Amino acid sequence: MTRYIMVADLRRCVGCQTCTASCKEANGTPPGVQWRRVLDIEAGEYPEVSRVFLPTGCQHCDEPPCMEVCPSTATGKRADGLVTIDYDICIGCGYCAISCPYEARYKVDKAEFAYGPSSVASEQLRFDPSKIGVVTKCTFCIDRIDAGTKAGKVPGIHPEATPACVNSCLSGALRFGDIHAPDSAVSKLVAENQWFRMHEDEGTGPGFYYLWDKGAL
Amino acid sequence: MRQIALAKRQGFWDLRAAGNFIGGGTGTGLLMISAAAGLAGLEVTIPLLVGMGFVMAGLSLVWLEIGKPWRALNVFFHPQTSWMTREGILAAPLAFCTLGFVATGYPALLVAVMVLAGGFLYCQARILKASRGIPAWKQPEIVPFIIAIGLAEGTGAFLALGGEPSAAWITTALVAGLARAMTWRAYGQGLLDSKAPAGTLECLGSSTALALRAVGLAGLSLILLSLFVLPQPLAALGGILAATSGWGVKALIVTRAAFTRGPSIRHTPIRGRGVSRTVEA
Numbered sequence: 001m002t003r004y005i006m007v008a009d010l011r012r013c014v015g016c017q018t019c020t021a022s023c024k025e026a027n028g029t030p031p032g033v034q035w036r037r038v039l040d041i042e043a044g045e046y047p048e049v050s051r052v053f054l055p056t057g058c059q060h061c062d063e064p065p066c067m068e069v070c071p072s073t074a075t076g077k078r079a080d081g082l083v084t085i086d087y088d089i090c091i092g093c094g095y096c097a098i099s100c101p102y103e104a105r106y107k108v109d110k111a112e113f114a115y116g117p118s119s120v121a122s123e124q125l126r127f128d129p130s131k132i133g134v135v136t137k138c139t140f141c142i143d144r145i146d147a148g149t150k151a152g153k154v155p156g157i158h159p160e161a162t163p164a165c166v167n168s169c170l171s172g173a174l175r176f177g178d179i180h181a182p183d184s185a186v187s188k189l190v191a192e193n194q195w196f197r198m199h200e201d202e203g204t205g206p207g208f209y210y211l212w213d214k215g216a217l
Numbered sequence: 218m219r220q221i222a223l224a225k226r227q228g229f230w231d232l233r234a235a236g237n238f239i240g241g242g243t244g245t246g247l248l249m250i251s252a253a254a255g256l257a258g259l260e261v262t263i264p265l266l267v268g269m270g271f272v273m274a275g276l277s278l279v280w281l282e283i284g285k286p287w288r289a290l291n292v293f294f295h296p297q298t299s300w301m302t303r304e305g306i307l308a309a310p311l312a313f314c315t316l317g318f319v320a321t322g323y324p325a326l327l328v329a330v331m332v333l334a335g336g337f338l339y340c341q342a343r344i345l346k347a348s349r350g351i352p353a354w355k356q357p358e359i360v361p362f363i364i365a366i367g368l369a370e371g372t373g374a375f376l377a378l379g380g381e382p383s384a385a386w387i388t389t390a391l392v393a394g395l396a397r398a399m400t401w402r403a404y405g406q407g408l409l410d411s412k413a414p415a416g417t418l419e420c421l422g423s424s425t426a427l428a429l430r431a432v433g434l435a436g437l438s439l440i441l442l443s444l445f446v447l448p449q450p451l452a453a454l455g456g457i458l459a460a461t462s463g464w465g466v467k468a469l470i471v472t473r474a475a476f477t478r479g480p481s482i483r484h485t486p487i488r489g490r491g492v493s494r495t496v497e498a
Contacts, residue, residue, distance in 0.1 A: 010486035039480055043496050044218040050485040050494055065349040071301040072291035091291050092284020094229035095301055098348045103477050107229065109284055133284030196483040202349060212484040213493055 002080040004140060004155060005179045005207040006166070007186045008055045009193075012173035015040055015053035022168035026141065028126020031114050033106040035138035036165045054210070055165075055174060058083060058104040058138040059198065062205025066096035066105065074134075080178075081207055082140055090134035097135055101199045102206070105137045140176070141165075156185055179207075218494045223479030224414035227351055233282040235471035239370075239464045240275020241304075241341045242363065244268045245334035246371015247378075248315065250389060252327040252334070254375070255318070257385075262319055264378050265330070268371070269315045272337070276308060300347055304340035307333050338367045345470075353417040353474045358407040362400040366463045368393040373436065373459030382452040387444055390452075394437040394459055401430070401466075414476040421474050429469065433462035 015038055023029070023036035039054040060083045067075040067083065074090035077083050097105035111132055113119040119127060141163035148154075148161020155161040156177025166176045177186040186209075193211040200206070247268035255261040280286055295302045311333040318326035342363035345354040353359075372390035376382055405421060420426065436458025443451035485494045 010482075011488055039223070041220060041223070041480070041482060043220040043482065043485060044494065048218065048494070050218070052482055052485055054480060054482060056480055065347070068298045069301065069344075069347050071293075071295050071299040071305065072288070073294045074291075089288070089291055089294070090285065091288045093279070093282070093292070093301065094284075095299075095344075095348070097229045098227050098350050098354075098475070100350045101478055102480070103225075103350065107284060135284075194484070198480060198482075199478065204349075210482070212486040214487075 001180060002178045003180050003207070004060070004081050004145070004176065005186055005190075005209060006060075006140070006163075007175040007189050007195075007209045007211060009173045009175070009189070009211040010052055010054065011211065011213075012171040013038065013053040013055060014171050014173075016170060018168045018170055019055060019165035019174060022164045023138070025122070026144075026164035027139075028123060028128065029106075029136070030108055030112045032112075033108060033136065035104075035106075035136070056102065056104070056198070056208070058100075058140075059102050059204070059206030059208040060140060061207065063203060065099045065101070065202070065204060069095045069099045071095065082142055082145075083137075084139065084142065085135060085137065087130040087134050087136075092133045092135060094135060101202050101204065105135050107133075107135045109133055218485075218496055220481055220496050222415060223481070224416060224476045225479065226416060226473070227475045227477060230471055230475070231282070232468060232472055233278040235468045236278035237275040238341055238345075238363070238467045238471060240271045240273075240278065241337060242367030242463065242467065243370040243374055243460055244271030244273075244275065245311075245338040245341075246367040246369070246393070247271065247374045248311070248334040248371070249331050249338075249368070250372050250375045250386070252330040253389075254386065255327045256324060264375055265315050265319060267374070267378060268334075269312055271374075272308065272311065276305075300340050300343040304337060304344060307337045307340060311337055338364055341367070350477055351475045352411065352413045352478055353408065353421075353470060353476065356404060356407050356411060356413070358400065358404040362397075362404040363467075365393065365397040365400040366466060369397040369433070370460045370463040373440075373456035373463070376440065376452040376456030377454075377460065379453075382443065382448050384444060387440055387448070387452055390440050390456060390459065391437065391444075394433065394440065397433065397463070398437070414478065416476040417474045420469065425473075426466075426469060429462050429465040432458050432465070436462060 017038050019036050036057045041052045041054050043050045064083045072089050072091050074086045113123050145155050153161035159167045166174045175185050177184040179187050194213040195209045195211045197206045251261040251264035292305045314326045314329040342360040345359050348354040372393045436455045439451045439455030482496050487493045
């Protein structure tokens with residue numbers, strides 16, 4: 001059975017934020033909402049200091065805590081592992097957002113645009129009133145995946161069926177695909193590298209793998 | 218090696234959400250002790266109505282907070298796993314039984330009020346515990362703590378509303394207040410043991426938190442004193458202090474102490490000839 005995951009190779013990520021910009025362009029998210037973020041993390045003390053760029057967002061968990069708490073059933077999970085939000089059912093209570101250990105969810109209560117009250121053409125094109133007053137998050141570009149697979153394309157291989165952030169990644173740090181397909185790039189990367197998943201102790205089974213060194217675990 | 222802390226205060230639930238926990242806790246606590254007093258033969262119409270008013274006021278505040286208030290009925294869609302749905306489901310029969318008793322005086326309804334109010338309060342505690350993104354809320358000790366606060370608030374409000382307080386109700390309020398003090402201590406220790414975010418620990422150790430604890434203990438002392446002298450004014454005053462300190466504690470926990478875990482890494486990546494470093498949790 002298909003299980004889509006994202007792989008972020010921390011050795012490759014240069015923190016350019018192109019994925020963030022690409023996501024905002026593709027999904028038309030308002031100011032302050034970043035479904036795909038790249039965090040700039042420091043660890044250690046001088047002189048032993050490391051700087052790590054950490055792409056993050058919805059982890060599309062195996063056991064999503066957001067889905068468990070959602071009182072309206074707006075948050076759901078598909079058989080392919082993608083966690084979804086039905087904007088027509090969501091009541092905007094925000095309970096899912098505070099239940100997410102990855103801070104991946106957003107809620108905006110009124111329409112806002114990058115340059116004040118008047119929206120530019122690209123914002124007008126992407127503006128979706130159904131996303132006001134409800135909770136939103138990264139969808140792994142579910143529409144692209146569905147349209148692409150319907151057209152016979154393979155997510156993670158063909159750009160038409162692959163999330164915008166992965167397509168835009170200039171260093172090849174972000175990869176996407178089906179971890180259950182033995183020949184997929186992501187299943188090979190996970191098998192051949194050492195990785196961790198964030199807040200694994202929560203038992204959520206996040207679908208976001210962070211590679212940090214070669215060699216299988 | 219340690220990573221810089223990236224925990225931040227949640228911004229999704231504000232004082233309106235805290236108001237639901239305040240109204241729900243005080244209301245259900247008051248309903249439970251009022252129902253018990255009613256079964257013991259006391260006139261409890263006013264405390265019951267006030268208790269139900271608190272619960273409804275709390276729910277109304279939540280209604281004001283949600284992004285799509287006209288879809289509020291969707292809250293009932295997920296009783297399988299959502300404690301918020303379960304809380305909502307209990308509200309209607311709780312109101313029905315409370316108002317039913319006020320209208321008919323049928324004593325069996327008081328038993329139902331006690332059970333439903335207890336269930337509602339338990340749901341509120343579990344709502345917080347299920348919030349996995351907020352360490353201060355998912356701490357297991359939050360459940361007995363929230364229940365004890367609700368009982369302390371409710372019994373305090375009962376003394377504040379009541380006529381001549383008897384030793385039995387004063388003792389009940391004392392026990393609830395002591396339970397709150399004990400569960401508060403256990404909750405704080407649990408947060409320390411589980412290495413809660415620094416912001417959470419700072420908030421719960423702040424002068425505001427200490428003042429709230431002092432107010433609660435002052436209320437408890439007055440309630441204890443009322444067993445021996447001036448029962449009416451001391452019990453009422455102690456009850457008011459017990460209730461208001463509980464409100465402050467909940468407002469603090471929901472709006473100020475609610476920090477996220479923050480993103481974290483387990484290893485730094487190997488680049489070039491560098492080495493990976495393990496990052497402490």
